[in-house]
Amino acid sequence: MAEGPLVHRYTERIKRIAQGKKVTVKFLVKKLKGYNENFHQVVLIRVEAFGKQFRFYFSNKKIVIVHLMMWGYWKFYKRGENWDKPLSKAKMIIHCEDNEIVLFSAPVLKVFDEEEFITSKYNTLGPDPLRPDFSKEKFLSNLLSNPEMEIGEALIRQDIIAGIGNILRIEILFNAKIHPRRKIKDIDDRKLDKLVYWILKLPSDWFFYPSGRKKKFQIYRKAGRPCPRCGTTIEFFRQAGRITYACPQCQK
Ligand SMILES: [Zn+2]
Incomplete structure (x- = not known):
């Protein structure tokens, strides 16, 4: 994909x-x-x-x-x-x-x-974190104009932010310690900063990943296994039509 x-x-x-x-x-x-x-x-x-x-x-x-x-x-x-x-x-x-x-x-x-x-x-695409014209302000204003939307859905909406698919959204939210079900209006500024950090970092890490080597994911397709951070069992559910994964303990 x-x-x-x-x-x-x-x-x-x-x-x-x-x-x-x-x-x-x-x-x-x-x-x-x-x-x-x-x-x-x-x-x-x-x-x-x-x-x-x-x-x-x-x-x-x-x-x-x-x-x-x-x-x-x-x-x-x-x-x-x-x-x-x-x-x-x-x-x-x-x-x-x-x-x-x-x-x-x-x-x-x-x-x-x-x-x-x-x-x-x-x-009609939102900002792309792998392009030099990526604008954090534009991304945040796109997000905040959908206050009731769950963050896990927002990250795969290409008109809000472009280029993030199912696996990236799962791993970005895990790293930013935000639960995919969290509504945008309930995410504080400190967490939003963290989110932007991972939105810039993870796609770039993937871009530079050596070709031919299989990528290791932290929680993607790890339902039922222990969270690599806190040991809690990883849960999965359907969101915006796709299966997503999260740690119910350390993603808030
Ligand atoms: Zn955890």
């Missing part, structure tokens, strides 16, 4: 290969095939990650938006190299001089005109 850190890592790799270069983009999904002619030998001016979203800006004034959701992923091949994944699962190919960057299985792939994008629902 792609949370913000993985999206940023993919983006860095795509940037190194294709940003500023002339590329040909081939869309393999039926409803976008009409664009293929328009994407012949265009410059990929910029690619950026915003939360869990990829944004590609091309010299033909089009913006391509990608969201991997649960199953999508990117593969990087040398030109002419045999793929280890089936063509039938490919949604988009970015042909570069020496490389092919292939998007597989992603459920969201959209093409926008620049102006059309500005008013689209894809342009």
